[in-house]
Amino acid sequence: MTHNLQNQQILLAKRPTGMPTMEHFSFQNAPLPHPEDGQVLIQTLYISVDPYMRGRMSNEKSYVAPFKLNEPMNGRIVGKVLQSKSDQLHIGDKVVGMLDWQKYNTADINNVRKIDENGAPLPAYLSVLGINGLTAYFGLLDIGQPKEGETVVVSGAAGAVGMITGQIAKLKGTHVVGIAGTDAKTDFLKKELGFDEAINYKTTDDMSKAIAASCPNGVDVYFDNVGGSISDDVMNHLNDFARIPLCGAISSYNRTDGDFGTRIQPKLIKSRSLIKGFIVGDYSEQFGEGMRDLSTWLAEGKLTYKENIVEGFEHVPDAFLGLFSGDNLGKQLVKVSEE
Amino acid sequence: MTHNLQNQQILLAKRPTGMPTMEHFSFQNAPLPHPEDGQVLIQTLYISVDPYMRGRMSNEKSYVAPFKLNEPMNGRIVGKVLQSKSDQLHIGDKVVGMLDWQKYNTADINNVRKIDENGAPLPAYLSVLGINGLTAYFGLLDIGQPKEGETVVVSGAAGAVGMITGQIAKLKGTHVVGIAGTDAKTDFLKKELGFDEAINYKTTDDMSKAIAASCPNGVDVYFDNVGGSISDDVMNHLNDFARIPLCGAISSYNRTDGDFGTRIQPKLIKSRSLIKGFIVGDYSEQFGEGMRDLSTWLAEGKLTYKENIVEGFEHVPDAFLGLFSGDNLGKQLVKVSEE
Numbered sequence: 001m002t003h004n005l006q007n008q009q010i011l012l013a014k015r016p017t018g019m020p021t022m023e024h025f026s027f028q029n030a031p032l033p034h035p036e037d038g039q040v041l042i043q044t045l046y047i048s049v050d051p052y053m054r055g056r057m058s059n060e061k062s063y064v065a066p067f068k069l070n071e072p073m074n075g076r077i078v079g080k081v082l083q084s085k086s087d088q089l090h091i092g093d094k095v096v097g098m099l100d101w102q103k104y105n106t107a108d109i110n111n112v113r114k115i116d117e118n119g120a121p122l123p124a125y126l127s128v129l130g131i132n133g134l135t136a137y138f139g140l141l142d143i144g145q146p147k148e149g150e151t152v153v154v155s156g157a158a159g160a161v162g163m164i165t166g167q168i169a170k171l172k173g174t175h176v177v178g179i180a181g182t183d184a185k186t187d188f189l190k191k192e193l194g195f196d197e198a199i200n201y202k203t204t205d206d207m208s209k210a211i212a213a214s215c216p217n218g219v220d221v222y223f224d225n226v227g228g229s230i231s232d233d234v235m236n237h238l239n240d241f242a243r244i245p246l247c248g249a250i251s252s253y254n255r256t257d258g259d260f261g262t263r264i265q266p267k268l269i270k271s272r273s274l275i276k277g278f279i280v281g282d283y284s285e286q287f288g289e290g291m292r293d294l295s296t297w298l299a300e301g302k303l304t305y306k307e308n309i310v311e312g313f314e315h316v317p318d319a320f321l322g323l324f325s326g327d328n329l330g331k332q333l334v335k336v337s338e339e
Numbered sequence: 340m341t342h343n344l345q346n347q348q349i350l351l352a353k354r355p356t357g358m359p360t361m362e363h364f365s366f367q368n369a370p371l372p373h374p375e376d377g378q379v380l381i382q383t384l385y386i387s388v389d390p391y392m393r394g395r396m397s398n399e400k401s402y403v404a405p406f407k408l409n410e411p412m413n414g415r416i417v418g419k420v421l422q423s424k425s426d427q428l429h430i431g432d433k434v435v436g437m438l439d440w441q442k443y444n445t446a447d448i449n450n451v452r453k454i455d456e457n458g459a460p461l462p463a464y465l466s467v468l469g470i471n472g473l474t475a476y477f478g479l480l481d482i483g484q485p486k487e488g489e490t491v492v493v494s495g496a497a498g499a500v501g502m503i504t505g506q507i508a509k510l511k512g513t514h515v516v517g518i519a520g521t522d523a524k525t526d527f528l529k530k531e532l533g534f535d536e537a538i539n540y541k542t543t544d545d546m547s548k549a550i551a552a553s554c555p556n557g558v559d560v561y562f563d564n565v566g567g568s569i570s571d572d573v574m575n576h577l578n579d580f581a582r583i584p585l586c587g588a589i590s591s592y593n594r595t596d597g598d599f600g601t602r603i604q605p606k607l608i609k610s611r612s613l614i615k616g617f618i619v620g621d622y623s624e625q626f627g628e629g630m631r632d633l634s635t636w637l638a639e640g641k642l643t644y645k646e647n648i649v650e651g652f653e654h655v656p657d658a659f660l661g662l663f664s665g666d667n668l669g670k671q672l673v674k675v676s677e678e
Contacts, residue, residue, distance in 0.1 A: 262599055
């Protein structure tokens with residue numbers, strides 16, 4: 001029975017300039033949606049919050065459309081089927097998909113994917129077995145193409161994508177150096193994830209020198225999640241024919257003063273390096289292959305992941321804002337309901 | 340008889356900071372070199388001067404070693420065999436190779452290539468049928484991968500590489516926009532080379548707007564010879580999955596104040612674009628293929644080229660310095676001797 005369920009949504013209340021705050025979000029009660037033929041009603045269990053959503057809060061053309069003002073924000077959600085008007089999904093099934101930030105969604109069954117609950121705990125489908133794992137997998141392997149014995153540097157290394165990237169790079173037999181912003185993170189990367197070296201950029205005076213020391217054979221692959229001056233420093237040490245998968249530029253997302261630096265083109269010419277922006281959706285036709293490898297590595301104990309899960313729908317905005325403070329270690333999720 | 344020939348060399352006298360001047364070069368008489376077994380004596384006919392040589396005048400690690408102080412500079416030269424100690428080359432043969440800036444060189448026969456004199460006039464082997472043509476060919480086709488109906492923008496479009504690049508892009512059925520610095524150049528690009536549009540960046544107030552107007556369908560390939568703010572402006576208009584062959588950054592070569600600009604990474608992520616630095620030597624194993632296509636197009640009248648030839652060995656330094664004034668249209672060569 002669903003007739004006494006109260007739906008609630010999180011709307012984009014205002015477009016931020018610079019760092020977003022709570023005033024840019026609003027909560028609102030809403031009617032419970034009703035599934036039509038070919039649809040299911042889904043109860044939200046876990047919500048993923050991700051840095052790229054900052055871009056969607058602005059009204060700029062990008063690879064995903066901006067959020068609309070005074071409408072629900074959306075993102076990757078794991079939920080449970082409460083009603084089904086399809087033969088292909090049943091009550092109690094767990095699913096993952098792009099859904100609105102609300103407690104209950106309806107969705108066409110083609111827009112969600114059923115989760116194999118034997119594979120891993122549900123939150124993993126929003127991190128290592130979800131978009132973050134696939135982002136690391138395709139960015140590193142397709143663009144980065146690491147070869148055994150090469151050196152791979154990962155910025156934002158303790159983030160949801162970075163920590164998977166570094167581990168896949170280790171599986172490929174490379175020397176892996178992570179860059180992160182707290183000692184807790186660098187310790188975690190080295191002691192728990194097997195990174196060869198990790199640099200705390202907040203306590204390191206001369207990053208360029210520290211990168212040189214950690215990468216005695218230069219940098220062959222730089223998986224870039226952050227942009228800004230950290231990337232400038234890494235790019236001083238590119239080997240010939242280096243590859244730079246360009247995944248994110250979190251250092252720039254909330255800037256209002258312009259993001260200036262030394263132009264990188266001369267560094268790219270001297271080393272004949274490649275840099276390529278990408279989003280995971282570019283690889284959607286190969287997701288099956290990526291999921292197979294990630295699931296296998298996870299089952300074999302070759303991949304470790306870490307989530308930071310806060311409880312309560314009301315905490316979605318602050319969990320999102322926390323991404324920009326640099327404190328989170330691993331994937332940030334919000335648990336909305338019990339499984 | 341060669342015993343009364345006077346050899347002369349041009350040395351790097353001083354390493355420049357910023358724009359080089361005549362004081363950075365010196366002329367010196369030298370003994371006539373004598374070929375050993377497997378070598379030939381070559382009389383210099385034409386010397387190519389190229390922007391990348393500026394980098395070699397500095398003492399910085401790059402893809403080619405710096406010139407040595409007080410030793411002859413070198414580059415691509417077309418010459419005539421005067422003496423031969425090999426069966427494979429004969430007196431009177433014309434050859435092209437990397438040789439010292441002097442009137443007479445010896446070279447191992449494996450380090451020069453014999454020119455088919457029926458193919459084209461000798462200077463063409465230093466431009467359209469030489470390194471410049473091959474640079475345009477491989478950078479555009481391998482990295483740029485233009486598809487019919489796409490838009491290709493070329494900076495430094497009236498230079499030795501740019502003018503070939505734009506013509507190959509036209510042969511591939513694209514909309515081609517050139518950027519150059521004089522009206523004589525933009526007229527030449529449109530009227531003689533068949534570029535669809537050409538922009539004079541020196542007389543255009545708002546380059547970003549001018550590029551938008553010339554590229555109503557956005558930019559799919561940006562062949563970059565110049566770097567700097569022109570490239571920033573072009574990159575405002577990248578289509579999804581754009582490709583940027585990074586050939587040169589002449590705007591930065593003589594800067595001493597740092598080359599700062601808005602970081603390009605966010606633009607690359609939004610459009611999921613690729614940038615790759617390259618030098619023509621990266622493709623040396625495919626030169627045969629490139630030469631075949633370039634020769635065919637030239638013979639069929641599908642490629643036009645333009646050379647600016649000054650006469651006299653003593654003009655090599657000023658011909659080189661002229662590359663940075665932006666006045667030269669087409670390939671800059673120095674004719675040293677009659678054929």
